[in-house]
Amino acid sequence: MSAFFRFLGLAIIAACALFAAMRAVGNDYVFYAGYTVLEYVVLACAWNILGGYVGYVNFGVAAFLALGAYTGVALGRIAPVPLPVMMLAGGVVAGLVGLGTGYLTLRLRGIFFAIATLALAVVLQTLITNWDFVGGSAGVYAIRPKHVPIFGSYIQYMVFLMLTLAVVVVAVSRAIETSGLGLGFVAIRDDEVAAEATGVPTLRLKLIATALSGAFMGMAGAPLPYYLTFLEPSSAFNLTYAVNSIAMPLIGGTTMWFGPVLGALLLGTAQQVITVTISSEVNLLIVGLLLIGFVVLAPQGLIGLLGLTGKRRSA
Amino acid sequence: MVSFDLLANAVVSGVLLGGFYAGVAAGATISFGLLDIANIAHPAFVVFGAYGAFVLGQRFGLDPLVAALFVVPVFYLAGLAVHQVYHRAFERRGDDSMRGLAFFFGLMFVGEVVLILLFGVDYRYTSAAYASTSIKIGPVALPLRQLIPFLGALVILAAAQLFLSRTFIGRAILGVAQDATAIRLMGADPVRLKRIAFAISIALAGAAGALLLVLEPVEPAIGREFIGRVFAIAVLGGMGSLPGTWIAAVMLGVIENLTSIFAGASWAPAVSFGFLLLTLAVRPSGLFGR
Numbered sequence: 001m002s003a004f005f006r007f008l009g010l011a012i013i014a015a016c017a018l019f020a021a022m023r024a025v026g027n028d029y030v031f032y033a034g035y036t037v038l039e040y041v042v043l044a045c046a047w048n049i050l051g052g053y054v055g056y057v058n059f060g061v062a063a064f065l066a067l068g069a070y071t072g073v074a075l076g077r078i079a080p081v082p083l084p085v086m087m088l089a090g091g092v093v094a095g096l097v098g099l100g101t102g103y104l105t106l107r108l109r110g111i112f113f114a115i116a117t118l119a120l121a122v123v124l125q126t127l128i129t130n131w132d133f134v135g136g137s138a139g140v141y142a143i144r145p146k147h148v149p150i151f152g153s154y155i156q157y158m159v160f161l162m163l164t165l166a167v168v169v170v171a172v173s174r175a176i177e178t179s180g181l182g183l184g185f186v187a188i189r190d191d192e193v194a195a196e197a198t199g200v201p202t203l204r205l206k207l208i209a210t211a212l213s214g215a216f217m218g219m220a221g222a223p224l225p226y227y228l229t230f231l232e233p234s235s236a237f238n239l240t241y242a243v244n245s246i247a248m249p250l251i252g253g254t255t256m257w258f259g260p261v262l263g264a265l266l267l268g269t270a271q272q273v274i275t276v277t278i279s280s281e282v283n284l285l286i287v288g289l290l291l292i293g294f295v296v297l298a299p300q301g302l303i304g305l306l307g308l309t310g311k312r313r314s315a
Numbered sequence: 316m317v318s319f320d321l322l323a324n325a326v327v328s329g330v331l332l333g334g335f336y337a338g339v340a341a342g343a344t345i346s347f348g349l350l351d352i353a354n355i356a357h358p359a360f361v362v363f364g365a366y367g368a369f370v371l372g373q374r375f376g377l378d379p380l381v382a383a384l385f386v387v388p389v390f391y392l393a394g395l396a397v398h399q400v401y402h403r404a405f406e407r408r409g410d411d412s413m414r415g416l417a418f419f420f421g422l423m424f425v426g427e428v429v430l431i432l433l434f435g436v437d438y439r440y441t442s443a444a445y446a447s448t449s450i451k452i453g454p455v456a457l458p459l460r461q462l463i464p465f466l467g468a469l470v471i472l473a474a475a476q477l478f479l480s481r482t483f484i485g486r487a488i489l490g491v492a493q494d495a496t497a498i499r500l501m502g503a504d505p506v507r508l509k510r511i512a513f514a515i516s517i518a519l520a521g522a523a524g525a526l527l528l529v530l531e532p533v534e535p536a537i538g539r540e541f542i543g544r545v546f547a548i549a550v551l552g553g554m555g556s557l558p559g560t561w562i563a564a565v566m567l568g569v570i571e572n573l574t575s576i577f578a579g580a581s582w583a584p585a586v587s588f589g590f591l592l593l594t595l596a597v598r599p600s601g602l603f604g605r
Binding site: 051055056057059104105108110111112114115116118119120122123125126127129130137239242243246247250281282284285287288289291292295296297299 | 353355400404405408412413414416417418420421422424425428429431432539542543546547550579581582584585588589591592595596599
């Protein structure tokens with residue numbers, strides 16, 4: 001337990017240092033770019049809880065993200081609630097939807113769960129498009145408060161929240177790895193039948209992972225309307241979120257928390273640069289090619305190439 | 316009050332549409348149902364086929380149906396190559412579930428982006444004359460742009476069915492689907508058989524793409540709409556049965572069409588995916604499964 005708190009302390013110090021460095025640059029662009037990178041750190045780690053540890057692919061990242069975003073929008077229409085409350089609510093809703101989807105399909109083979117998550121994204125997008133209360137197909141404006149105490153500008157406040165969430169996700173990921181829960185996850189990933197036969201409650205563990213993973217994605221989505229200031233279904237459900245959130249852990253390495261963080265930091269930052277300097281299509285092309293290249297040639301990802309996995313998986 | 320004419324037209328055009336969906340799903344039924352390869356890039360290959368037919372039409376003035384004859388062999392070769400990579404990187408390592416899915420997902424995404432870079436996001440369509448005419452039988456209209464894909468898909472399914480049930484290699488492929496070890500004991504190479512079957516599934520995707528160009532204008536991301544349909548049909552049709560695929564596809568086409576006419580077109584995309592979620596939750600062995 002003390003190891004966990006030492007890790008958490010280090011993570012908080014690192015986060016504070018990062019935030020201080022971003023403030024030192026004194027340019028709002030750094031915060032806008034940084035927000036996206038941090039958002040991907042959260043999404044990649046959240047995806048990895050189910051995809052990397054348990055081995056079940058979630059293609060519906062955008063669905064969970066959008067659930068968080070639209071939960072926030074719906075709440076905001078009812079009462080002026082602060083952003084952290086929206087994040088918590090978005091997390092709860094996305095977690096519950098994850099639980100429901102998992103309950104329906106996780107008893108089948110993994111491939112059916114993967115296809116169901118793809119399906120979930122389209123069904124939810126259709127529902128949101130037809131739901132006028134949250135803007136429907138026309139979209140909805142999210143007005144940022146002009147000024148926030150302590151932080152000054154709203155984007156700094158959002159970066160702070162996302163950074164906090166990133167620390168939480170990383171800490172939870174690491175806690176899972178070192179706990180019995182993580183052992184159960186890995187047992188399922190390596191051989192589900194054998195795990196079930198030796199008494200691992202596979203369905204319950206898969207549901208826990210799906211709910212956790214979905215909840216973190218939903219939490220990451222809640223600030224999205226305020227980041228974009230205008231939210232429409234096609235941007236909230238953008239496939240790019242899914243591609244990136246899958247590519248980042250697979251490129252970084254899926255066996256430990258450091259992989260998705262590394263993948264998200266490298267790929268996220270590179271994308272900010274490429275999108276600005278070349279074009280967003282080329283940027284997506286590079287992500288896709290990297291994803292294919294890594295799954296084919298380097299199944300252990302960067303941490304495998306760098307020899308950081310600690311333990312070797314039997315290939 | 317819904318008039319009979321409207322209903323009849325909606326059902327007929329749903330059947331035509333569904334018949335075309337069967338053509339799109341035929342390849343996936345082979346790769347997913349028989350070979351257990353979840354090629355979620357299958358619809359992307361269909362869109363590639365449509366663009367192939369479009370380019371052949373632009374350059375050489377070929378009709379999409381003639382262009383299909385050129386698209387199919389190229390796609391067969393591409394299918395051989397993709398399976399080679401898939402087999403070496405995933406199947407042989409016994410690591411085909413998670414990374415294999417990510418691989419096809421990446422292929423789909425890269426294909427889409429490449430098409431956007433090459434052709435832009437504008438809709439492309441064929442200039443074939445029949446695309447804008449229709450036959451009328453009583454009150455029911457049969458637009459040729461729907462009828463031709465419907466018939467073309469029937470040809471695709473019938474050819475695939477005959478190949479699988481009547482030829483030596485086709486029956487060997489069915490054998491691999493049942494028991495690869497037994498096939499190996501018979502002295503055949505299961506990997507080679509799977510490669511052929513996968514290449515056929517991609518070739519069928521190319522042919523379906525040419526039909527897609529007849530049916531409607533295409534844009535690079537149009538394949539996404541078909542992911543839900545293809546897998547809903549493959550699962551509902553009983554995983555690996557081509558007649559089952561056809562019946563499931565026609566059902567889906569009719570329901571989708573009725574939904575978009577009576578509830579609004581914006582609801583149509585949810586139909587196939589909702590169908591799929593429901594199938595997975597209630598009857599994962601398909602309509603006709605045991």
